Amino acid sequence: MRTTRRHRVTPYLFLLLPLSLVTFAQLLPSLFTTTLSFHDWNIISPPKFVGLEKYQQLVTSETLLRSLRNTGVWVVGTLAFPVGLALVIAKILTIVEFGRPIYKAIFFVPATLAPTIAAIVWRRVLTTEQGALSALLPGEYTSVLTDPTLNTFVMLGVWTWQFLGLNLVLFLVGFESLPRAPIEAASIDGASGWQIFRLVELPLLRPIMLLVVGNAVINSARMFDIPWVMTAGGPGRASETLAISLYRESFLLFNMGLGAAIGVVISILTLVFAVRAFRGPA
């Protein structure tokens, strides 16, 4: 009898510690933030219920709309460069075998760096005060980081440098695990290299493609580290992403309700991909 009880109650005890940690760090906070987004709160006076006002503010404020647009640029740009370019390079590396390990190593090294460090490294390259690039360029060099129309794209380049290696490694794993039979059959039937890639290999790569794209969308829609270290969202607030706006509104301007509303918006934007990719922090 004792054994049965042990086997009936103990399983739940195993869940106790994991569940309390997750409740503390994620479950209660998500509920709190969602509730807070319907309130006006500056941390000092008590929160006041304002309905959808914070969301209204979000879609009418020029700063926050720009932040939303920048986040869109980050997501689309991420799919084009660190993902799209990685796919191209992976395909090329499966065709040309010479030097493959060296190329792979070179592209992967930045992927081992934290985004914070990637940003510090590239600031040294791009700065006007004794920068590595300005020393090579003839004539006057004005920093591309202070140009509000350019800097998001420049930082996207930095992100490509940092993030491409991981996607490349994953795509290479994908290409290696492709079944050979359909590719050889297509080849015998006279399909061109491009046709094989588009009609045979790409569809077979679908699982890994979903994984890479999901991971990329989630990471780029939440982008904070690189713009925070490189421009702090500036000049002014021109290169802010939603994540930076959330930080600034909540912890520098103490618009807690607005910050929470931005958090909810980022959640909605990434939820589809998060559910699909079913992934964790990485």
Add this chain to the structure above:
Amino acid sequence: MIRRPPTAFRVAAHALLIALAVVWLFPLASVALVLIKDATQFRALAYWTLPPLADVVPNIVENLRTAWTRADIGRYFGNSVLYAAVAGIGSGLIASLAGYALVHLRLRAPQSWFMLLFIGNLFPFQMFLIPLYIGLTTINLYDTRVGLILVYLGITLPFALFVYRNYALTVPHELFEAAWIDGASPWGGFTHIFLPITFPALIVVFVFQFTWTWNDLLFGLVLSESARPVMTALSALTGLRGGVPPSTLIAGSLIAALPPAIVLLGLQRYFVRGFVIGIEKE
């Protein structure tokens, strides 16, 4: 047999790869030049001019020493070692409890318990920032190591569980049935069978969560001042207020870059495995 690509294609491919490799190596070369000069040489010499060869090693040592002691990177490095090690090992161990219970013990509605434990991970971390800041302040754990450890554990746990659950599904259930018939307790089945068998999952989780915690900038920024992790401390050194000489900043970045690089390169196999774990099983 797949046809050998035409020479023109191979030449073009290598031209593209070499051009990209140069771009990829350029920033690393740029910071290497900062690292091998002392402050005076950095100011006096042109950027790409090398210092006297005999100075290189002493300069690197001196720059690393200055960063470690004078910029206090040593202290923050210690904090990050603590956070990343505890999150890296702890999240795996705690997740293993739940992974075991969910797959091999008799629970009501294991799928629902899993969703409850995992669902927080579908939200971006920004959703948790405001409540965690307020929560830690309320229970007097703001800017404490304990507070940050709790947060990092709670954030890294769901993905650890995801890995553990998938791994647990590959362990034959009969092993535990046999043990229970022999009179083993659920706890005995965990320590004697489950933990040893799922050791590879612990390494996969460690690689991911050590790296993720080490690279975190945002939680450190919001939840700590003196108990800061190293990335947050580094990013503060880039600012106008806390600015340090370039050689110190780059040396500090190198120090901060080493642990995850060593973990990732040393355990690369497990890293890729962690990524594809979701698509190979299910």
